[in-house]
Amino acid sequence: MADFPDIVEASLRARFVSLRVKPDEVEECFIRGAGAGGQKINKTSSTVRLRHLPTGVEVRCQRERNQSVNRLLAWTDLAEKLEWRKAETVNHQQAARELVRRQKRQKSRGQKARMIEGKKHRAKIKATRGRGREE
Structure with missing residues (x-):
């Protein structure tokens, strides 16, 4: 079994x-950077790309000129992205449970009275529509 890099x-x-991420699940790649920097950026592979294979989350880091610093920053960014993703799924599940709970909750007397009053008002408006009554 592989282990996380020494960095x-x-x-x-x-x-x-804690995220249950195994080192085998992360693909690490060193590539040439893009953007400003001229000859230096075109000759060195200081950009680090990490991809978590099961989720498809990808991180690219080119902030510093040093590959080892970019590598550490990329691993940190990957951890943050995976934590955010995990928290987001938990929040969505909790929001769905809360929505169902609110929908099933019984209305208070005041809410029920206002709802019925609104329906009666709407019924009066609709009753005035239509063909004229013949007497």
Whole structure:
């Protein structure tokens, strides 16, 4: 079994363990950067790209000139993205449960009275429409 790179510090490893991410699931790639920088950026592969294969989450880091610093930043960014994604799914599930709970909740007397009053008002408006009554 592969292990996380040495650049990944203990606190960051703990974050990945809590997210249940195995080092085998992360694809690490060093590529040439893009953008301003001229000859230096075109000759060195200082940009780091990480991809978490099961989720498809991808991170690219080119913030610094040093590959090892970019590597550490990319691993940190990947952890943050995966944590955000996990929290987002938990929030969506909780919001769905709350929505169902609110929909099934019984209305208060005041709410019910206002609803019935609104329906009666609407019925009066609709009653005035239509053909003229012949007497």
